[in-house]
Amino acid sequence: MTIFDYPLEPGQRLCEYVKVGELACFSDIRIPVLAIRGKQDGPTLWLTGAVHGDELNGLWAMRRLFWDLDVEKLQGTLVLTPLLNPVAFLGRAKVSMLDSLDMDQQFPGNPAGLYSERVAHAVFSELKQKANYVIDFHTLNHLFSATPYTVSKIVPGADDQTNQQAFRMAKAFGVFPNCRVDLQSASGELPGTTSGALDIVCMQHNIPCFMAELGGGGRWEEAFIQVAYMGIRDVMIDLGMLAGNLPVPEKQLIITKRKFLRSNAGGLVRMAVEPGSFVPAGGLIATIYDFWQEVDHLYADQDMFMIATCFNPVVSSGDRLAFVGCEWHEDK
Ligand SMILES: [Zn+2]
Incomplete structure (x- = not known):
């Protein structure tokens, strides 16, 4: 298989940058891509992070887990794009100063659009071909403290199996509160639009996806990085990518x-x-x-x-x- 045209054979790791644009100061805009393909066949789980540039806990959890994985024991492929919005990241901000667009409202993107639309297009056009499952990592903004939680949506247009599988993955992630949002009845629940969100567009392509919300932005919270690390591992166990027993929490809260x-x-x-x-x-x-x-x-x-x-x-x-x-x- 290939990831962004880089070959990836069984038993290999991939660590590369993908060029997604250019800055006025003559630098390339690049996003890091990491992938690891097990020696045995299995599904492809794709993790995305920092589509909002100041939401950082998830990307460190991805990095940590990636280097702990044993290619001999992995079934299938894990792909990481931990930093989707490098210009917003540079500004320690949710959105980039190039276009002030919320990148998480721009999927599936537009190759002839503004910066955020172009990056969304570059990532999604590869992801939709390769990913069987997606977890999208966020945090609340830097003004908030939060307990880790998941958001899985019931998306009109996604098939029933996709909607069910997203919920199953979210629960396997193992945190106590899990938001289950029915998009048909949730209008007005959150400020602003949710169309063009990565998780929703994945679901519309029948790729099960949930959002992991891990604390607050603009900081690292070690406890939540560890929660995310264990959560990814547990989702991989549930998907049959890793051997092991899934530690099912005694009780989980489903917030509707x-x-x-x-x-x-x-x-x-x-x-x-x-x-x-x-x-x-x-x-x-x-x-x-x-x-x-x-x-x-x-x-x-x-x-x-x-x-x-x-x-x-x-x-x-x-x-x-x-x-x-x-x-x-x-x-x-
Ligand atoms: Zn976010």
Whole structure:
């Protein structure tokens, strides 16, 4: 087989750059590509990271796992494109200063479009031919702390098996909260558009894909890097790519409805709750302060599971203080 025209034989590793554009300062824009092909046949799992340039925990987990894999014991092929948005990464930002586009809204891309559209096209046109399964790694933005969670979507137009398999992979990843988003009924749940998202476009091509959300952006969180490392390994076990027993968590939370909680006041926020915790209706979530008084309090208007909370204490009215699950069930 080949990956971006580089040959990859059984038992080989591939570590290369793929040119995806040029900068005004006469440098190439390149993305790193790593692949490892087992000596035995099996599926191809493709991992993508940093489509948002400041979301970094996933890429280190990929790097660590890649070099720990034993080609003798691997069945199938693991492909990594851990840094999809090198220009945004350079700016320590979610989107690039070249076009200010959210690259995760540009798939399947456009070879004659703007920077983000071109990279999306270059990656997706190869991925859709080679990948049987995809995991797309994200974090919340750098203003948030978050507990690791997965997002698997029920995508109209994807076949039933694809929708089921994405959910199965997400659960095999092994984290406690797992968001299950039905795109037909989830409109307005998140700000902005979700069309052109890598996971959705994979699913529309019947390539099962889920998003792994691992903490906050602009930093490395070792505990979550390790969560991602184990999660990838467990998905590979579930797909039959690695031998081993799948450690099934005792209990997982399947979150079917989510929302953002926003501040009505400006000032300095102190959160009363941690990501990963449950808050009953009426519980205190946050207090907003100025320098001589408590300006405002935010209380839970229903039972909630805290997915992410404000990390940076500076808030204006309308800013998001938390991202919460508000409907869920338990899964064994
Ligand atoms: Zn992201």
